[in-house]
Amino acid sequence: MRLRESDNLDCDDQSLGGGIYFRHNIYQPYFYQIGFEYLGQYEAIYPALSNPSVGAKYKGNVFAIGVSAGRIFSLTENQNIVAQIGAMPWYIDVEGDELGSKVDNDNKGISPFASLAYQYNMSKSSYLELGYQYVYGVGSDSTGGADINQVFLGLGYRFGSSEPETVVQTVTETKYVTVTENSMTLNLGENNSTVLFGFDSSTLNPDMYSLLTPMENRLNDNPEALLTIESHTDSVGSDAYNQKLSQRRGDALKDYFTNKGISADRITVKAYGETRPLVPNTSAENRATNRRVVLFSPSFEKQDVVNEKTQSSESSVQGAEK
Structure with a gap:
């Protein structure tokens, strides 16, 4: 049995989804992320297999694991842009109500995806993200395939970053001064x-x-x-x-x-x-x-060396984000 996307009589184009994500800073500002996502439930009407003049209702639940790498672009002290790209293994569980029978079509595959988000730091350890995610080519002819466009709102927490790590650097600058010896x-x-x-x-x-x-x-x-x-x-x-x-x-x-x-x-x-x-x-x-x-x-003049030490501090937030 094959369900082509072009054959559907009616199809949902909106659904709610959710997920849990683990993000770890490799080296500021770069990170990798692993996400467990539910991309939503979608319903569509296809011509019934035994009688194409009658519509059969199908619904599919889409589950995925997203693996990506990204970078954080700082705008201000509390605002960032977060960009990432990766691959998403997905699984679709499709059930169809054919005339007098139930049809179960499952499918799995891998699709590329990318996302772009605005991040607002509410504190040193928590933040909000509002963004857009695009997943290319989820599904197949047997389950009905489509690109998934998502607008998402996320709440994140940084573990182990309640206090920023402060690195103090001491810089020694060598200067030469002219000294007169009596x-x-x-x-x-x-x-x-x-x-x-x-x-x-x-x-x-x-x-x-x-x-x-x-x-x-x-x-x-x-x-x-x-x-x-x-x-x-x-x-x-x-x-x-x-x-x-x-x-x-x-x-x-x-x-x-x-x-x-x-x-x-x-x-x-x-x-x-x-x-x-x-x-x-x-x-x-x-x-x-x-x-x-x-x-x-x-008397004579000579060059004496004077070493001046200056200290600078730099704070960085390290750790995992969820």
Whole structure:
């Protein structure tokens, strides 16, 4: 027996239906959904098999399982558009009142479907949906086939989402600022018991190395820093001799710093000999004052790194929807 849709004498085109749906967020804003649906009961009048001039009443109940994937498009904080597409296995139970007998025609199949809905969030865990669903080609020649167009109203509940998940992100931003380092001067003279060199000698006194440490640290920690070594003597001896002694002492200090890893092109030696006394060379005490070394590192600018941390929070609703 075959019932072609084109053969019906009269047919319902409206019916009430309902369903239960499970929706799970795969990854915001995407989800999958499984629905158990009753698509309604439809009645139609077909020519009776034994007497086509008489109408026979048929009614069919349509049941389906919808499997779909979808996406949520956010409009505002409380309003979304929900779109989905999928496949719907269906089952139709058709009963016909033929003349003097009952006819039972059951059928099943799979049809594609799609839906589009407006979603309004009443709270963090509940929402309403108003939408349209289209199912293509439900039924067959033996049961009477048709496309099903539905307007639906649904109430949903989100499990496990009464409180949104808050993700706090810490972002570290690196900035560079220009810093000015002040100059440094070390006055090393015999009148303050800082005897760097013995009498008539250009050999550094190892006991005085610790006095050079502050300048050594400055130069090693700051590649921008430069050093000028000024070497002075008293007036004992000839001018030429004192000039050469002053040069040897300055060079000895330069060698000390280069051996500590300081590049030689950052160091300048100025040998003044006896030409720049602080006081007249008229006594042993004054001559000790004039026998001195001055280490001078001028001010400079350098780039310092400043790490600024900022925090941002982001809330997301995860979980299943029903």
